[in-house]
Amino acid sequence: MKQFVLGTVIAGVLALPAYAADYRIMAPAAPGGGWDQTARAMQTALQDEKISNSVQVVNVPGAGGTIGLAQFVNQAKGDPSQLIVGGYVMVGAILTNSSPVTLEQVTPIARLTGEYEVIVVPANSDIQDMAGLVEKLKADPGAVSWGGGSAGGTDHITAGLVAKAIGVDPTKVNYIAFSGGGEALAAILGGQVTVGISGYGEFESQIQAGQLRLIGVSSEERVEGIDAPTFKESGVDVAIQNWRMVAAAPDLTQEQTAAITADIEKMVNSPSWQKILQDKGWANTYLAGDAFKAELQKDIDSTQAILKEIGLVK
Missing domain, CATH: 3.40.190.10 (Periplasmic binding protein-like II)
Structure with missing residues (x-):
């Protein structure tokens, strides 16, 4: 009888879900903007879907995210609970501010939205x-x-x-x-x-x-739910999409990076996240792993070319 009870207890313990990670997400901008909204949307989805027990959002504004990025790189090393939101804006800000800290120093996890x-x-x-x-x-x-x-x-x-x-x-x-x-x-x-x-x-x-x-x-074609012409319809030949991403701390192990990536993938596929995308009018541009790293490098190169063209980078 004792053996049966012990076996049942062990089986029950093994059946418990894995311990959900706690996260601290840095939005490297003041409250109210796109990065802040993205970080808080992640907080909602990760907690509502019980992917994480506790998610804290902190704002560190200034210089297109490069002040927050520098703080993140210097203080979060090796800590798998630390995440930072960034995106196209940060790519440009790193170049225009000649930032000594770049996205090469963090661990890219995924592009999330456009x-x-x-x-x-x-x-x-x-x-x-x-x-x-x-x-x-x-x-x-x-x-x-x-x-x-x-x-x-x-x-x-x-x-x-x-x-x-x-x-x-x-x-x-x-x-x-x-x-x-x-x-x-x-x-x-x-x-x-x-x-x-x-x-x-x-x-x-x-x-x-x-x-x-x-x-x-700035879309190629009219966006459903937005009552306005595209720039192109109005005779201005410009189309551009902002994108946002999440990255993790520097110096993580492969196992730590894989665990964070798995949590973000669960979040992206969850009903909570899908509803947030719909409510906010954000496109789901999820891309992770090596494919995202390659796309990120491509975007850095093309952004540098654009910024030179419009006189923001020499």
Whole structure:
């Protein structure tokens, strides 16, 4: 009888789920922006799906994520509980800030989402559409101020590409960088800048409330659920997609990296994450492992070429 009881206890212990990891996710930007939203979306999905027992999000804003990246690289070495959110914006910021710390020093886990850029104006702006913006840019590019995320990021690159596409010197773009989506939004709503540029998710509530007018989307074709023409439809030959990723600490073992990758894959395939993507209007661009590492290097090379072209990197 004792043997039977002991066997049952052992079997029960072996049947228990593996211990779920605790995570600390750094969003290297102020609250309200895309990285902050991504980190908090991960927190929700990882906890709701019981992939992790506890997920903490910390914000370390500044310099397009490079301040947070430097802190992460220096303080998180060998710690499998530490994650950082990043993306296209960080790639550009590393180049424009000549950052001594790069993405080569972290452990890339996966690309998670993609989001198109949108251009908005305050509801009371005299700019009604992309044609109105183009007219103002051609007349005096410096008189049009653009409010967006970090210098050298996707927002800045897109503004430069729009200028270049319509025959305006992209180095004349009057771009005002904000460290977080909340700050940029306040400046746009307050009329401190002429236009706002960012991902749709950062402006959605204000667009729906009628406080902002959406005049263009950077997709190749119209996006379902977003009532606005593409830049191309409006005669501006630009299409670009921002992407966001998650990386782990430097100096992890293969086993630690594999365990984190498995957790992120579970999260991406979960109903909670799928609902978040739908609610936020984010595209599922999940790519992991060596395929992601190769794509990341390709994006770093192409971003360097774009930034040189629009005068942001020498």
